[in-house]
Amino acid sequence: MIRPVTADRWDDLVTLFGPRGACAGCWCMYFRQSRSENERKSGAGNRRALRRLVVGGAEPGLLAYVDGVPAGWMALAPREEYTLLSRSRILQPVDEKPVWSVVCFFVARAHRGRGLTVAMLRKAGAYARRRGARRLEGYPVEAFKGKMPDTFAYYGLAAAFRQAGFQEVARRSATRPIMRLELK
Numbered sequence: 001m002i003r004p005v006t007a008d009r010w011d012d013l014v015t016l017f018g019p020r021g022a023c024a025g026c027w028c029m030y031f032r033q034s035r036s037e038n039e040r041k042s043g044a045g046n047r048r049a050l051r052r053l054v055v056g057g058a059e060p061g062l063l064a065y066v067d068g069v070p071a072g073w074m075a076l077a078p079r080e081e082y083t084l085l086s087r088s089r090i091l092q093p094v095d096e097k098p099v100w101s102v103v104c105f106f107v108a109r110a111h112r113g114r115g116l117t118v119a120m121l122r123k124a125g126a127y128a129r130r131r132g133a134r135r136l137e138g139y140p141v142e143a144f145k146g147k148m149p150d151t152f153a154y155y156g157l158a159a160a161f162r163q164a165g166f167q168e169v170a171r172r173s174a175t176r177p178i179m180r181l182e183l184k
Contacts (some may be wrong), residue, residue: 002123004059005073010051012063016070021047022106023154028061028075031082031103052074061104062127064120071111074120079137090172091139099180101129102138105156108142117156121164121181129183136181138166142174 005013021027025043027050033041041049053060066070077102085091091118102124107116114133121138128136140156158177166179 001065002116002120003044003065005054005061005063006059007055009063010054010184012070013054013073014047016063016073016108017106018163022073028073028104029104031075033083033127035084050112062120062123064107064116066111071107072107072116072120073105074102074117074124076100076102076124076136076150078133085139090176092172094137094170094178094180097135098133099131099135099137100131102136104154106154107171112144117160118163121156121160121166125165125181125183134183136166136183137169138179140179141176 003009015026015037017020021043025046026038027043027046029041029046029049030038033049038046050060058077060077061073061075063070064074077100079085079093079099082101082103085103087102102121105117105120125136138156138161140158141153142158155176158179161179164181166181168177169180170178172178
């Protein structure tokens with residue numbers, strides 16, 4: 001089961017993210033604010049900022065459940081909500097077409113390597129389309145030779161995006177394709 005994060009699912013997100021806020025106190029606010037703001041708010045401040053979004057009615061991502069337990073998270077929203085993307089040299093817009101962006105994943109250790117990311121990406125297309133999106137973009141990493149440390153996989157892996165039907169539309173770095181799914 002994959003559902004939008006809403007106020008009534010906030011506690012499930014907290015359970016999934018744990019006391020460290022998923023990745024070093026980020027609480028998935030990294031792309032929504034400046035780097036200095038993210039560092040200043042790391043931990044409790046970022047948690048409060050994400051909670052304000054959710055309680056305010058925003059649905060900043062999708063939460064995946066396995067056997068009723070929160071197992072995975074994916075952040076997605078219209079690209080303009082992620083201010084950090086506009087400051088990235090390699091993640092500049094490909095064209096003038098409006099897109100929704102998938103910027104982050106967090107999958108509980110026990111559920112990694114089982115296709116949960118691909119399932120969330122497939123659900124993301126339908127979710128974004130119902131909200132008026134015509135295309136969904138992601139900025140994954142291309143897997144290195146051998147196993148990639150989990151720490152670097154929060155952008156998602158290019159192979160998972162390909163499995164979910166995304167096509168590469170640009171590459172300004174050897175390891176960072178920009179991938180897009182046209183939503184019909």
